[in-house]
Amino acid sequence: MGTLMNETRSITILGSTGSIGCNTLDLIEANPDQWRVVALTANRNVAKLAEQARRVGAEHAVIADPDHYTALKEALAGSGIKVSAGPQALVDAAQEPADWVMAGIVGAAGLAPTLAAVKRGAMVGLANKECLVCAGDLVMKAVKECGATILPVDSEHNAIFQVFDFVRSEGVSKIILTASGGPFRTRPRHSLATVTPEEAVKHPNWAMGAKISIDSATMMNKGLELIEAYHLFPLPEDKIEILVHPQSVIHSMVEYVDGSVLAQLGSRICARPSLIHWHGQRGCQPL
Ligand SMILES: NC(=O)C1=CN([C@@H]2O[C@H](COP(=O)(O)OP(=O)(O)OC[C@H]3O[C@@H](n4cnc5c(N)ncnc54)[C@H](OP(=O)(O)O)[C@@H]3O)[C@@H](O)[C@H]2O)C=CC1
Numbered sequence: 001m002g003t004l005m006n007e008t009r010s011i012t013i014l015g016s017t018g019s020i021g022c023n024t025l026d027l028i029e030a031n032p033d034q035w036r037v038v039a040l041t042a043n044r045n046v047a048k049l050a051e052q053a054r055r056v057g058a059e060h061a062v063i064a065d066p067d068h069y070t071a072l073k074e075a076l077a078g079s080g081i082k083v084s085a086g087p088q089a090l091v092d093a094a095q096e097p098a099d100w101v102m103a104g105i106v107g108a109a110g111l112a113p114t115l116a117a118v119k120r121g122a123m124v125g126l127a128n129k130e131c132l133v134c135a136g137d138l139v140m141k142a143v144k145e146c147g148a149t150i151l152p153v154d155s156e157h158n159a160i161f162q163v164f165d166f167v168r169s170e171g172v173s174k175i176i177l178t179a180s181g182g183p184f185r186t187r188p189r190h191s192l193a194t195v196t197p198e199e200a201v202k203h204p205n206w207a208m209g210a211k212i213s214i215d216s217a218t219m220m221n222k223g224l225e226l227i228e229a230y231h232l233f234p235l236p237e238d239k240i241e242i243l244v245h246p247q248s249v250i251h252s253m254v255e256y257v258d259g260s261v262l263a264q265l266g267s268r269i270c271a272r273p274s275l276i277h278w279h280g281q282r283g284c285q286p287l
């Protein structure tokens with residue numbers, strides 16, 4: 001990234017204290033001169049948010065839960081970092097000019113700020129799949145109308161994005177989302193009644209936040225990803241397949257009408273903010 005990205009870019013990370021957020025910060029801190037951090041946000045984790053904001057010199061730190069405003073203000077006293085709190089403050093942060101917005105909040109709470117970033121035509125790295133699950137038509141309509149760019153961060157969708165021929169999409173016969181099968185893939189059905197939350201959250205291949213890890217354990221994640229793929233790619237739902245691939249080496253595949261299959265393989269270093277790396281190297285194609 002360092003040699004190919006010369007200009008400074010600005011970034012806002014929604015959900016900076018989570019798994020996706022921390023991975024994104026790791027990437028930008030590898031090349032700190034090339035990034036200006038506009039805003040970082042969290043829900044309640046004041047200590048981590050304040051530490052991150054000081055470390056990267058963020059301009060603005062936002063805590064979603066207003067009960068934690070005073071604690072954040074105190075933690076950032078003397079830093080010059082603007083502090084705000086509450087759901088509207090998340091939206092305001094997403095509206096501030098920044099070249100890139102990483103949508104890394106978990107759950108439907110990410111919808112309003114992500115939509116705000118989309119509506120100002122931003123480049124949005126979309127990890128927050130629940131946005132598309134709960135309001136995919138609305139978000140994608142806004143993407144088109146406002147000239148925003150969505151770059152999928154979910155590993156499966158990022159993989160498809162890289163091998164999907166958007167120019168001749170009629171040549172695509174189906175997309176194949178890979179699924180690890182989660183931690184209980186080989187467990188007999190009768191033993192599932194006694195699994196513990198600790199076992200459920202221990203994904204075999206990825207280190208991720210609790211909610212997505214549990215969704216992987218129940219396979220619910222693949223249902224959410226199917227809906228996400230339906231909104232991101234120009235294909236009907238019956239052309240989206242799911243294939244269990246326990247190693248998670250192939251991140252997903254696109255099959256073409258001539259029978260060829262293009263697969264994207266990658267490391268299992270958690271999360272796809274490596275997309276930022278990819279973006280810096282190869283540019284991007286609007287959806
Ligand atoms: N982790 C991964 O590798 C991958 C994640 N994703 C998707 O990315 C998203 C984030 O996942 P992940 O990073 O694992 O999740 P985490 O639980 O690790 O992090 C969630 C982030 O969202 C913040 N947050 C939680 N609730 C709220 C709320 N109500 N309002 C505002 N902010 C909130 C958290 O703040 P706080 O720390 O204060 O609680 C934290 O910063 C999810 O949609 C997930 O499905 C997709 C592919 C891979």
Ligand SMILES: CC(=O)[C@@H](O)[C@H](O)COP(=O)(O)O
Pocket residue numbers: 153154155156178179180181182206215216217221222270271
């Ligand atoms: C890392 C990532 O993007 C996740 O979506 C992961 O792929 C989930 O794995 P499952 O296939 O177990 O749901």
